[in-house]
Amino acid sequence: MTTQKQIQTAPDEVFANYRQVNLINGQRVPAKAALDVLNPATGLVLGQAAASDADETAAAVASAKAAQVAWAQVPARERGKRVAAAARAVAQNAELIAQVLARETGKAIRTECRGEVAVAADIIEFYGGLGSELKGQTVPYNPRMLTMTTREPLGVVAAIVPWNVPLVLFALKVGPALVAGNSVVVKSSEEAPFATFLLAEIMMAHLPAGVLNIVNGTGAVCGNALTGHPDIAKITFTGSEAVGEAIYKVGASRIIPVSLELGGKSPMIICEDADLDKAVAGAISGMRFTRQGQSCTAASRIYVHDSLMDGFMQRLGEQLDRLVIGDPLDEATDVGTIINARQTATIAGYVAQAEATPGATVTRYGQLPKDAALSPDLFVQPTILTGLPDDHPCIMEEIFGPVAVVQGWSDYDEVIDRANSTHYGLAASVWTRSLQVALDSTSRLDAGYVQVNQNLTIQPNVSYGGFGRSGLGKEASLEAMLEHFTRSKTIVMNFD
Numbered sequence: 001m002t003t004q005k006q007i008q009t010a011p012d013e014v015f016a017n018y019r020q021v022n023l024i025n026g027q028r029v030p031a032k033a034a035l036d037v038l039n040p041a042t043g044l045v046l047g048q049a050a051a052s053d054a055d056e057t058a059a060a061v062a063s064a065k066a067a068q069v070a071w072a073q074v075p076a077r078e079r080g081k082r083v084a085a086a087a088r089a090v091a092q093n094a095e096l097i098a099q100v101l102a103r104e105t106g107k108a109i110r111t112e113c114r115g116e117v118a119v120a121a122d123i124i125e126f127y128g129g130l131g132s133e134l135k136g137q138t139v140p141y142n143p144r145m146l147t148m149t150t151r152e153p154l155g156v157v158a159a160i161v162p163w164n165v166p167l168v169l170f171a172l173k174v175g176p177a178l179v180a181g182n183s184v185v186v187k188s189s190e191e192a193p194f195a196t197f198l199l200a201e202i203m204m205a206h207l208p209a210g211v212l213n214i215v216n217g218t219g220a221v222c223g224n225a226l227t228g229h230p231d232i233a234k235i236t237f238t239g240s241e242a243v244g245e246a247i248y249k250v251g252a253s254r255i256i257p258v259s260l261e262l263g264g265k266s267p268m269i270i271c272e273d274a275d276l277d278k279a280v281a282g283a284i285s286g287m288r289f290t291r292q293g294q295s296c297t298a299a300s301r302i303y304v305h306d307s308l309m310d311g312f313m314q315r316l317g318e319q320l321d322r323l324v325i326g327d328p329l330d331e332a333t334d335v336g337t338i339i340n341a342r343q344t345a346t347i348a349g350y351v352a353q354a355e356a357t358p359g360a361t362v363t364r365y366g367q368l369p370k371d372a373a374l375s376p377d378l379f380v381q382p383t384i385l386t387g388l389p390d391d392h393p394c395i396m397e398e399i400f401g402p403v404a405v406v407q408g409w410s411d412y413d414e415v416i417d418r419a420n421s422t423h424y425g426l427a428a429s430v431w432t433r434s435l436q437v438a439l440d441s442t443s444r445l446d447a448g449y450v451q452v453n454q455n456l457t458i459q460p461n462v463s464y465g466g467f468g469r470s471g472l473g474k475e476a477s478l479e480a481m482l483e484h485f486t487r488s489k490t491i492v493m494n495f496d
Helices: 011-017 054-073 078-090 094-105 109-130 166-179 194-204 219-225 243-255 275-288 307-322 341-355 412-419 434-446 476-484
Strands: 020-024 027-030 035-039 043-048 145-151 156-160 183-187 211-217 232-238 258-261 267-270 301-305 361-364 383-385 403-409 427-429 449-452 486-493
Touching: 011 043, 011 094, 020 054, 020 194, 027 307, 043 194, 054 145, 054 183, 054 211, 054 219, 078 094, 078 109, 078 166, 078 194, 078 219, 094 109, 094 166, 094 194, 109 166, 109 194, 156 219, 166 183, 166 194, 166 232, 166 307, 166 476, 183 219, 183 412, 194 211, 211 219, 211 449, 219 232, 219 243, 232 243, 232 476, 243 258, 267 275, 267 412, 275 307, 275 427, 307 383, 307 403, 341 361, 341 403, 341 486, 403 412, 412 434, 427 434, 476 486
Parallel strands: 156 183, 156 232, 183 211, 232 258, 267 301, 267 427, 301 403, 383 403, 427 449
Antiparallel strands: 020 027, 020 211, 035 043, 145 486, 361 383
């Protein structure tokens, strides 16, 4: 194992120590080029991350390949213990990691970043406890033969994480991959790499050198070099639909497994008998307004029974107006910033299309911050759109911002059809007091993660993943580790 490094005590030290480096074979390795990383709340440069080229990316893969054989020979339960110890070390440094995360993502530290670190550590520790579940079966093929299956690691895993919840998505990929006996090369998000590097280096102190490596760079250079490398045995990616499709083609060309968690346009159906207060609170949490709506599972299509519409809109507006938009590091802040100017322009473009639609209403809630130390460009108010036709781009396409569409309904069968009228199928929720409606609707909604009377985020031991263009495969469960990070071998022994 690598020796324990002194954990940095301030965010500025993190940005300085990870300046223009990758983490390869347990060491910080300088890269030839750098990318500026901005604080979205201020517009100022936080630090410079590596802009890795193909050769630098290949060095990380070589390190992972060299370490994987010996790591696979470590008993699975012992691997799990080491991963669990790494998770506990992450939890012990949670506040520093959250401080770094808030600065680079613009997410509020109180409502988002501390919770993300805690969930990431919990997921990694959860997988650490599953080492003893990496087992096969005996098969009753012939009583004179010993027939069995075993579970083996795949080899080197390429894990690509996005900027919206980088630590949780890191944990969902790295935790099961390592416990299963694989080594991993993570490509961090070039928009928000530093908290990922910090979390990974804390973990590395409890792992053999080379089993966990981190590279940073653009998708076009670093990402393509990683996914196309001939020594990569598995790709796991979370991000946009377009990039996921391209990665899937790369995997298909080499016939290696690929798991994808892509976009979503999640419906939330509020029935006539729903508890209105719970539904309003569920809409705010489900739409991930405190994450600025930057979530694949965001409940961005809200279908409210006509009889509840007036009360719902009034209560929703009152609660959204109470959300404090401001400095992500301020303990009073509920809502931070959009990640960058490009995404802000995309959101504004969708809202402009709604404003140009006859009969539509666009309502913004909350007050933009007036602090002179903050850059106003990336703060976006929670926005509700009404009066749009079902085929409007704001209803059919993922906005990935704090913008939700609210529509009324009166016919139950029709609203189920409307909820399913998208090529996405990631998440959905139904709000009702009726067990019959709950059972019927959850069976008919075309989504991989369906909830009733709640809108929870990803939780360890709750299988998570979508249908259709929302991706392939599941995460956060034992099933995910076995199906996506191991291969099954059949062995038949005959000594007659």
